[in-house]
Amino acid sequence: MHYPTPIAKLIESYMKLPGIGAKTAARLAFYTIDMKEDDVTEFAKALISVKRDLHYCDVCGNITESAVCSICQDTSRDKSVVLVVEESKDVMSMEKMREYRGQYHVLHGVLSPMDGTGPDDINITSLIQRLHNDEINEVIIATNATTEGEATAMYLSRLIKPAGIKVTRLAHGLSVGSDIEYADEVTLLKAVEGRREM
């Protein structure tokens, strides 16, 4: 026996999401059948809406509903610092900190020769243009602490430094609240190298 077509199709759709296998997808699909009609309609509308109503900001590449995102439009923010991240969700994470008041730039990826992603495949050209046109003193590179993230940081640093702009990178070290016992060697090494006088 097979699932009735509507369930089979919904299971297939759930399975396209990351980390959701056949069993979880079936569980979610059966759960959906018993959900309130309004909730399911809202869900379907929300799906359509994220594809239709969201665009990349013309200036920084962040996700926005308008042509220019709310951060780039905010005149109270410092225009002289740009923080470079891999993805839009990293912008949200940074904003949760409620400390940083500068600009952002979203690369939408990292350099990854293995996957064939070169400098032209990510949002670097417009970053360089911004550095030329605007009065920017510092670029903070906040790509992930992965091999690709580090390589991209290095590449950007070599590209930007010659223009006389200060380039910085987020500090590596122990997570706040973590045990030294469980820290990996590389993190521990970075924490020692980056030690600060107290």
Added chain:
Amino acid sequence: MHYPTPIAKLIESYMKLPGIGAKTAARLAFYTIDMKEDDVTEFAKALISVKRDLHYCDVCGNITESAVCSICQDTSRDKSVVLVVEESKDVMSMEKMREYRGQYHVLHGVLSPMDGTGPDDINITSLIQRLHNDEINEVIIATNATTEGEATAMYLSRLIKPAGIKVTRLAHGLSVGSDIEYADEVTLLKAVEGRREM
């Protein structure tokens, strides 16, 4: 900073699914933004479709696209045996076995005095009606091996037995491939009680 409205709404919808918290919902929402437009449209359509196109079978209560489900319509199946399950997904699990060729009856729940679910709140009346009208010799009760499942099985058994119909319950025992070392005491006890001559 808040998420743009379309993302916030999608996160909210994902969070209504079981086992999906705020962080996973955000991850899924951002993933959805980068999914293919067609896949997202299909997903939205599938959601609407499971609510619109699926009904409960008039006979057994199983989920179906038509008035009577394909199992009840199948004339090659044995009409004299009814297997009673809690949910439609249990029917799918039983069918995966490819051995059982009788009828089903879906209760859509179990008796649970704690949650205020009584005999009138689950699909029992129509089961009794079927037993009256059709030539049924055996009712196999396949509710879950939980307290509520056992209580429901007991209740149904007392209700059906006086009509002279054989009532059976699925066997309890060790899962195939499992170690005795890791079996709980109750399962082990049931396995000893239910031992068979070889």
